[in-house]
Amino acid sequence: MNLTIRAGDPSRDAAACAAIYAPFVTDNWVSFELEPPDAAEMARRMRSFGRSHGWLVADLDGRTVGYAYGSPHRERAAYASSCDVAIYVDGAHARRGIGRALYGELLPLLAGRGFHAAFSGIALPNPASIALHEAIGFTLIGIYKEVGWKCGGWRDVGWWQLLL
16 A cells, blocks of 8 residues: 655646545535535635645545645634644545545644644544544543434534644
8 A cells, every 4th residue: 555645736636535525425424415516626626625724635546535624713813823623534544544644744734833732623433533633642522412413314523633
């Protein structure tokens, strides 16, 4: 397995990231978006978050199979040293260490950019995502009960935190 983690390039990677993300939007409640973004919208997000926080992609044998990024936690100024993080890996390549490798690069990048705390919201249930986040040191800090309606039911979102 030849895995490479690199900075995302909107012109090169937006379509692949959009394709990886789409099933998380359409097939379950992992994402609370209702329509998957197209490549143009994904490129916009990549430019914005890549510039301010960081956007990384994972290439396996030359093919993009996952990505991770940081984004603003909240808009008010006192939150500026906190960030949200997200990670998505193509289902065909899940549980192969790609998520851990992405976070292994993203979290130090965020710390180097002056971020103090990283937060990850996980729509529940999602035992694989919880296991990944807890394995790298995130701790559960609370649960928003029935915060979103998706796939025919109310969904909870747990929030995990890691001090960088």
